[in-house]
Amino acid sequence: MAGHSKWANIQHRKGRQDAKRGKVFTKIIKEITVSARLGGGEVNFNPRLRAAVALAKEENMPQDNITRAIKKGTGELEGVSYEEVRYEGYGIGGAAIIIDCLTDNKQRAVADVRHALTKNGGNLGTDGSVAFLFKHCGRIFFAPGTDENKVMELALEAGAEDIINDEDGSIEVITPTQEFIHIKEALLNAGLKIELAEVAMRPKLENALSGDDGIRMQKILDTLDDLDDVQEVYTTAVIED
Numbered sequence: 001m002a003g004h005s006k007w008a009n010i011q012h013r014k015g016r017q018d019a020k021r022g023k024v025f026t027k028i029i030k031e032i033t034v035s036a037r038l039g040g041g042e043v044n045f046n047p048r049l050r051a052a053v054a055l056a057k058e059e060n061m062p063q064d065n066i067t068r069a070i071k072k073g074t075g076e077l078e079g080v081s082y083e084e085v086r087y088e089g090y091g092i093g094g095a096a097i098i099i100d101c102l103t104d105n106k107q108r109a110v111a112d113v114r115h116a117l118t119k120n121g122g123n124l125g126t127d128g129s130v131a132f133l134f135k136h137c138g139r140i141f142f143a144p145g146t147d148e149n150k151v152m153e154l155a156l157e158a159g160a161e162d163i164i165n166d167e168d169g170s171i172e173v174i175t176p177t178q179e180f181i182h183i184k185e186a187l188l189n190a191g192l193k194i195e196l197a198e199v200a201m202r203p204k205l206e207n208a209l210s211g212d213d214g215i216r217m218q219k220i221l222d223t224l225d226d227l228d229d230v231q232e233v234y235t236t237a238v239i240e241d
Contacts, residue, residue: 007166007170008239009239010170010196024059027231029069030082030231031102032052032066032073033069033073033079035048035052036070041070047181054181082102085101087109088124088125088131089124090130091122091237092121092122092216092217093209094207095209095236096133096236097220097221097224097235097237098130098234099224100230100231101227108229112227112229116227119223131201133203133205134201134203134234135201136200136201137177138175138176138184139173139196140173141194141195141197142172142193142195143193143195144168148171151173154186154192155183155186160173160183162174177199180199200234203234203236207236208240209238209239214239217239221233221235221237
């Protein structure tokens with residue numbers, strides 16, 4: 001598999017996020033609300049909420065928006081009640097896909113997800129059909145040219161599980177979910193520039209797709225990501241140029 005493909009995939013994701021700033025805000029607000037509902041509104045005692053608030057601040061979300069979302073989650077303000085639901089499916093070439101949603105209407109969410117998959121050549125699977133192909137962990141990415149030795153030293157000292165050097169020179173730090181924020185902050189405080197950081201479902205294997213198959217797979221991923229109920233989309237596919 002071409003090493004540059006991972007970096008190209010990361011850059012594609014970042015580009016879509018930048019182009020859809022309004023939806024990014026909506027996703028973060030949903031995540032803050034649900035995190036506060038499930039774990040309480042105190043950031044220091046709710047790791048999931050702390051991560052969501054940190055992301056909101058990185059995206060320059062106004063503090064008033066963050067506070068309102070927390071209060072809606074704790075019930076201090078009236079708001080929509082969102083449910084977490086995960087769908088699993090397949091894309092082009094059997095590539096596995098996980099779709100995480102926060103929705104106030106599960107029937108609408110599953111119908112939209114199924115349609116996005118089937119109209120583009122994929123299909124919806126059953127619960128557990130592909131989840132075993134992924135690991136829940138923290139992922140921190142650095143651009144090619146980043147000081148590899150510095151990243152490795154700091155990340156391992158902070159408690160990272162693994163550091164992966166890709167063929168293109170990019171670096172990925174794998175963290176336990178509970179240590180994600182701590183390790184991310186340690187790397188930032190050391191002056192390193194992080195390109196992308198997330199708690200995510202990391203594929204244990206990868207399906208390399210190129211040409212028409214890659215284009216079709218990217219269409220599936222983009223269509224899913226455009227759905228209002230979808231928070232995150234994870235896949236084993238790596239789309240090559």
